[in-house]
Amino acid sequence: MQRAPDGVEVVATREAAAALSSPPLLIVDAVTEFLDSHGLGSGPISWCRIGDGQSNVTYRIHRGRDVFVLRRGPRPPLPKSTHDMVREARIQQLVAAQGFPVPEILAVCPDESILGVPFYVMSFIPGTIITDRIPPALIAPGQRAATSAAVVDTLVQLHQIDVNSSPLAAFGRPDGYVQRQVERFGALWDVNATRNLPDVARIGSWLQQNIPESQSAAVIHGDFRTGNLMFAADAPPRVTAVLDWEMATVGDPLADLGYLTATYAEPGSLPTLMELTPVTREAGYLSRDQLITRYRERMMLDTEALPWYQTLALWKASIFCEAIYARWLKGERPDDVHFGPSLEAGIPFLLDSAREFIGLAPSAAPTRLR
Known part of the structure; x- marks a missing residue:
């Protein structure tokens, strides 16, 4: 046939x-x-x-x-x-x-x-997702600041859910969460790598040697960013739904804050393939530091170790994206004509950005494995 x-x-x-x-x-x-x-x-x-x-x-x-x-x-x-x-x-x-x-x-x-x-x-929830354009109702400077604040406040609301009195406790093992993340994603690189990128091992080793002690356990989204939030179409900014829960678990809440801030666009930051809401580079939106301060004041957590979590976020993203790149190279993503090809250069640059959070110097250029 x-x-x-x-x-x-x-x-x-x-x-x-x-x-x-x-x-x-x-x-x-x-x-x-x-x-x-x-x-x-x-x-x-x-x-x-x-x-x-x-x-x-x-x-x-x-x-x-x-x-x-x-x-x-x-x-x-x-x-x-x-x-x-x-x-x-x-x-x-x-x-x-x-x-x-x-x-x-x-x-x-x-x-x-x-x-x-x-x-x-x-x-289906009507509304707007903020990526490369600002919704007309939220374009004023005060609305931009309020949009950023709503992002942080929604993350705080998630992290304040009491997992101990809910069936949610069964969806993760918070003890040793960050340790397992480093080990799991390091192993995934060995399975999916199409080339030798020395920064993966260097950053992974640094993360392993500097694992912070988790301060609390919470439901964590795993991909919490502005582009995964549905906002009401009118002002003031209101989050009507959080989307894309495939990576959710129970673990260290600073992993979500690290991811949010590591992928957040602000003036002067290096754009990466994980920067999916570039409009926050524009005037009026809160900076990364302001996001962190607002979260810390509401969650009462020490954020001194946050660069570790920011580095973890981009290191994990690079490994996850390499798995997508491997599938694209094998022809397993036949309808992908943009994202897959961009990963050849995009993943090394993502690793560069991860190093920036902890001050590691660059390593050798990547080489092809197969």
């Missing part, structure tokens, strides 16, 4: 999906039947992809007057213990029960036979 080419994103039927040499991301009749089985709307569906989806993939699904959001992992093969849609959905249900702003989880599908991977459907 002649097979269709790789990289087809959406097909109408299971039969059409079976004719592809790599699976599609969305099968219309399968999704329609799943929605029917959970009483979610009626009639034919239409769809559009939301965001760049460098890891998991998100679609807005229209069905009559109803709008839903479907979130699934990327095409198989998937790295072991990643892209756990059932876990991601459950964490959001639990933080929602604590009054934290997330979309409502409407249905969860652990059955891989429907789309080839587990997925879930959640409510």
Whole structure:
């Protein structure tokens, strides 16, 4: 039987999906039947992809007057213990029960036979995500400062959830969290590296030798940044939902603050591929130091060791991105024509930025492994 080419994103039927040499991301009749089985709307569906989806993939699904959001992992093969849609959905249900702003989880599908991977459907929340343009209602200098403040205050709200009196406690092991992060991501580099980047080992060794003592345990998002927050469309700035929970766990809250501030754009900072909301370079937004001060005053945590967490954030990001780069080189991301190619130079530069937080000198240039 002649097979269709790789990289087809959406097909109408299971039969059409079976004719592809790599699976599609969305099968219309399968999704329609799943929605029917959970009483979610009626009639034919239409769809559009939301965001760049460098890891998991998100679609807005229209069905009559109803709008839903479907979130699934990327095409198989998937790295072991990643892209756990059932876990991601459950964490959001639990933080929602604590009054934290997330979309409502409407249905969860652990059955891989429907789309080839587990997925879930959640409510669609209208609003705006701030990336490379400022929403008109939030453009005044005072609104810009309030936007930055809302980002920090939402992170504080998350970290103040009492994990000890909630089922959330089962979603992580806070003791030794940062130690395990260094060990786990160091091992991931050995599995996924396509080249020799000496800074990975140098930074990893420094992190291992300087592990700070965690001061508390909290629900941590793992990818907490302005671009993962949905804001109301009008002023004043209000966060209506926090999105993309695939890396959430229970651990050291300063890991979230380190990630937020290491990837935060401010005047004079070096832009990296992790800088996804460049508008905060403009006048009126809080600086990194102001973000840190506002967080510290509300959480009563010592932030002296924050450069360690900032370095960890960019070091982890470089390793995670190298795994994406390896998949792109193997042809496993056929619809990726921009992000994958950018990683050849983008990852070494990300490591340069990680070194800046701890003052390590540059090392040798990268060499190709395979």
